[in-house]
């Protein structure tokens with residue numbers, strides 16, 4: 001079941017195209033990561049989904065209703081980037097308030113704060129919290145009432161490594177129960193391991209979409225092969241001569257080749273095995289794939 | 300309903316922690332005590348009990364103080380949320396903007412009620428201790444109390460509207476001070492000047508009563524003085540307006556909070572976080 005559908009979404013801020021013909025859908029139980037450079041339009045897209053700002057063209061459907069409608073707001077949780085709370089309230093009071101706004105008993109506040117590891121600080125004022133603790137209050141409010149769609153804008157910013165892992169574990173649990181999750185992030189490695197699909201925005205346009213494997217295939221970036229000669233400098237010269245396009249890098253001989261030439265090149269290298277001490281194949285990194293898609297026109 | 304109550308509860312707690320409750324109570328108590336002390340001279344054989352006299356002077360005090368306290372509490376209500384960045388998240392919760400405003404209004408009216416009860420209560424106590432006939436003035440005091448709350452609600456609503464319009468606390472504070480000066484101080488001065496210049500002409504008979512009713516602060520003053528029959532003794536504008544019946548002033552006073560709140564809702568609807 002589709003929880004969120006965007007089609008041909010366009011948003012302009014006086015002349016500037018913040019979003020340009022973006023189409024996207026998120027199904028129940030799916031975890032989708034929204035990637036893109038600063039100013040790519042991630043937060044803008046999320047605010048439109050929440051009904052906080054209006055869009056110019058295209059259609060948006062949230063839980064089968066209009067964004068910002070009561071029905072949509074009932075089932076959607078949001079964590080804004082740089083989430084803020086009134087400093088005079090304690091974490092428990094703030095969460096209790098949010099619980100009541102969703103029609104739930106305030107007594108659930110303590111359990112939610114425990115779930116994000118804030119149990120000990122529950123009765124202290126938010127004004128005295130650290131940045132990561134404030135972020136966790138934001139996470140706690142997003143977990144209220146098992147939402148059907150979660151929209152999380154850079155949810156792990158400011159979190160320490162252990163809390164990041166805990167946070168993704170919570171998300172996994174929610175997704176398994178059918179919650180659709182759309183999150184933005186600049187931390188590629190955690191997104192790689194913890195989401196089903198990536199959407200890359202660049203300058204407001206969607207430049208790539210799919211699981212990491214798909215993107216890797218589509219980007220078709222060269223593979224880097226590093227060979228360590230068995231007998232420096234004698235074997236080095238032989239290898240450099242035998243492998244066209246190779247270069248010496250320190251003690252290693254390095255060459256890059258397209259994905260579909262990989263086997264042929266490896267075969268040639270295997271033929272030189274008595275000259276080789278070790279071989280290292282480096283597939284394109286996540287950063288390589290990301291920057292391949294995210295490069296803006298003219299850059 | 301639960302959402303409005305939760306909103307009000309949270310706002311009240313914030314007002315308490317921000318010392319707004321303490322400041323409002325201190326202001327009202329201080330001024331009431333000063334007035335009681337000033338009014339404690341023997342009233343002689345004129346007949347009015349001491350509490351009724353105190354109520355008349357409290358009325359002229361409330362005209363200045365209640366709008367001021369209301370504007371001080373409300374100018375930050377929306378602009379502050381915008382500046383802190385707390386508004387976007389709040390707006391994604393299933394409650395309407397009207398409910399947000401009503402919640403804040405309930406909390407701020409409650410703060411006002413506490414401050415007024417403390418101030419007026421103390422003044423009443425002082426009057427009663429000096430004059431055991433003072434119980435006769437209790438209905439007038441009660442009338443002053445609830446009409447002060449209505450006046451406060453008008454300026455709370457106006458403050459929310461300014462807060463939504465300016466979106467920055469500093470800008471909202473400036474607008475609030477401007478509104479207070481304009482409606483409470485300059486408006487009456489302007490009317491007085493016009494009355495003097497007109498010298499009993501068409502303006503005095505046709506325009507002036509409406510001009511008094513159009514200003515909630517003047518309507519409040521008229522209502523309290525007219526209802527307690529003290530108009531004749533009152534100086535200045537209210538004396539000149541003694542032809543205006545109490546029900547007309549009350550109607551104006553009853554309509555203003557609704558208008559101010561409608562204005563606030565309309566202004567708040569236009570805020571994009």
Ligand SMILES: Nc1ncnc2c1ncn2[C@@H]1O[C@H](COP(=O)(O)OP(=O)(O)OP(=O)(O)O)[C@@H](O)[C@H]1O
Nearest residue numbers: 013016018036037038039040041042043044045081
């Ligand atoms: N209220 C606004 N008025 C004008 N322009 C805006 C407004 N909000 C966003 N923009 C512009 O829209 C573009 C997209 O901004 P957005 O905040 O969506 O970026 P982002 O992808 O979330 O970036 P980041 O990774 O830095 O959070 C930017 O060029 C930004 O300047």
Ligand SMILES: [Mg+2]
Nearest residue numbers: 042043044081
């Ligand atoms: Mg952003």
